[in-house]
Amino acid sequence: xxxxxxxxxxxLVLSDVHLGTYGCHAKELLHYLKTVKPKTVILNGDIxxxxxxxxxxxxxxxxxxxxxxxxxxxxxxxxxxxxxxxxEMLRKFVGFKMGSLKIVNKVILELDNxxxxxxxxxxxxxxxxxxxxxxxxxxxxxxxxxxxxxxxxNFISEKIFKKGKLSLSKKIKNSVxxxxxxxxxxxxxxxxxGIYNKYDYVVCGHIHQPxxxxxxxxxxxxxxxxxxxxxxxxxxxxxxxxxxxxxxxDENERLNMIVNTREEEELNNNQLFDNLVEEFNxxxx
Numbered sequence: 417x418x419x420x421x422x423x424x425x426x427x428l429v430l431s432d433v434h435l436g437t438y439g440c441h442a443k444e445l446l447h448y449l450k451t452v453k454p455k456t457v458i459l460n461g462d463i464x465x466x467x468x469x470x471x472x473x474x475x476x477x478x479x480x481x482x483x484x485x486x487x488x489x490x491x492x493x494x495x496x497x498x499x500x501x502x503x504e505m506l507r508k509f510v511g512f513k514m515g516s517l518k519i520v521n522k523v524i525l526e527l528d529n530x531x532x533x534x535x536x537x538x539x540x541x542x543x544x545x546x547x548x549x550x551x552x553x554x555x556x557x558x559x560x561x562x563x564x565x566x567x568x569x570n571f572i573s574e575k576i577f578k579k580g581k582l583s584l585s586k587k588i589k590n591s592v593x594x595x596x597x598x599x600x601x602x603x604x605x606x607x608x609x610g611i612y613n614k615y616d617y618v619v620c621g622h623i624h625q626p627x628x629x630x631x632x633x634x635x636x637x638x639x640x641x642x643x644x645x646x647x648x649x650x651x652x653x654x655x656x657x658x659x660x661x662x663x664x665x666d667e668n669e670r671l672n673m674i675v676n677t678r679e680e681e682e683l684n685n686n687q688l689f690d691n692l693v694e695e696f697n698x699x700x701x
Contacts (some may be wrong), residue, residue, distance in 0.1 A: 426528065431460035431621025432645035433536065434502065439647040442477035444665050447673045448652070449484050457485075457493060458523060460621040460643055461500025461537030468502070489515045496523045498619065501539035522592035524615075529658035530595040531652040532617035533665050534603055538622035541605050543661045603640055607631035610638045617641060617660070619653065626662050 434440045464482075489495055495517045499506045512519045522536040602623055610618035611633055619641045626644030630637055641660060644651030650665035 421425065422451055425452050425454040425654050425656055427456045427458065427525075427653075428452060428454035429460055429535070429641075429643045429655075430463070430496075431500070431643045431648070432462045432624055432647065433481070434462055434468075434645070434647055435481060436474060437465045438450055440478065441650055441665075442475065442481050443673070444650055444670065445475060446480050446484060446648050447669075448663070448665060449481065449688050452654075456525075457488065457495045459485075459495065459497045460484050460619065460622065461498050461539070462502040463497070463500075465502045482547060485635070489517050491514050496520055496535070498523060498535060504539075505611055507639040513686040515647035525571060527617075527655070527658070530586075530617075532614075533617040533619055534610055534613065534615040535619045538602065538605075538606065538620035541602050541622075576593055585673050589643040594600060599625055602631055603627065603642075604631065604633075607640050608633055610640075611636045619643070621645070624649065626664070628651075628653075628662055 430445075433445060435440075435442060485495065493516060497519045498519060499510065499519065499521050506519055507521065509519050512520055522534065525533050525535070527533055539663065546637045602620075606618045612635065614636075615638060617639045621643055623642065624645040625642055625648060626649050627640065627642040629640055631640045639660070641653055641662075644662070652663045654661050654663050668685055
């Protein structure tokens with residue numbers, strides 16, 4: 417296999433990967449991670465879905481994503497693991513450091529273009545999180561069930577009717593006025609707080625809606641960014657030489673996905689775990 421030329425990034429932002437769930441596109445994410453070389457990585461919440469985590473479902477591809485992040489840590493890549501609602505138990509460990517990894521609730525960075533960026537997941541704006549975790553969990557289970565239905569519908573659409581993939585959950589989410597209203601409210605609230613604190617960028621996750629746009633109020637303006645997710649949008653944020661852009665994994669790229677070597681194909685989760693331990697031991701030296 418030819419060596420892939422990696423794109424150099426100053427900052428990579430990922431959120432809402434939801435490793436450990438059926439909807440996670442870990443293979444596509446792993447391919448993407450192998451094509452970039454970031455200096456700093458912001459894991460902006462919900463990377464591993466602890467809410468719905470099950471020992472019965474943890475494919476090799478999910479373990480390989482974790483292993484790749486650990487490899488970056490062993491190479492000294494600075495990684496901020498921002499807590500989210502689906503991995504909220506990590507909030508007990510805020511401030512914890514291991515090698516180049518740090519667990520935080522938010523990150524404020526002075527960028528090389530002289531501007532300030534505020535990174536946080538965004539679930540603090542979610543009423544269901546503040547007033548009823550059981551309701552939020554019920555919603556999460558419902559969404560995961562919808563993903564199962566969506567996967568089956570895609571199989572029928574592609575294999576039998578020879579049509580493209582559907583996205584029932586996305587269509588439903590975008591068609592419901594209350595959901596659209598919540599997204600708009602979320603973005604405006606994040607922007608308002610960012611403007612009040614005189615930040616130049618506010619960077620969120622949580623709502624699975626990749627976005628990059630300027631938002632204004634009577635006090636000023638700010639660039640709002642959202643990294644999207646790896647459930648439906650397969651998106652990330654990249655910052656290079658003073659500029660932001662939204663990365664989107666597309667179907668053409670799927671055709672060029674990195675082919676695993678025979679050794680990688682033969683690795684089982686136990687062997688992958690052993691490799692993780694090796695990476696961890698490197699971090700201690």
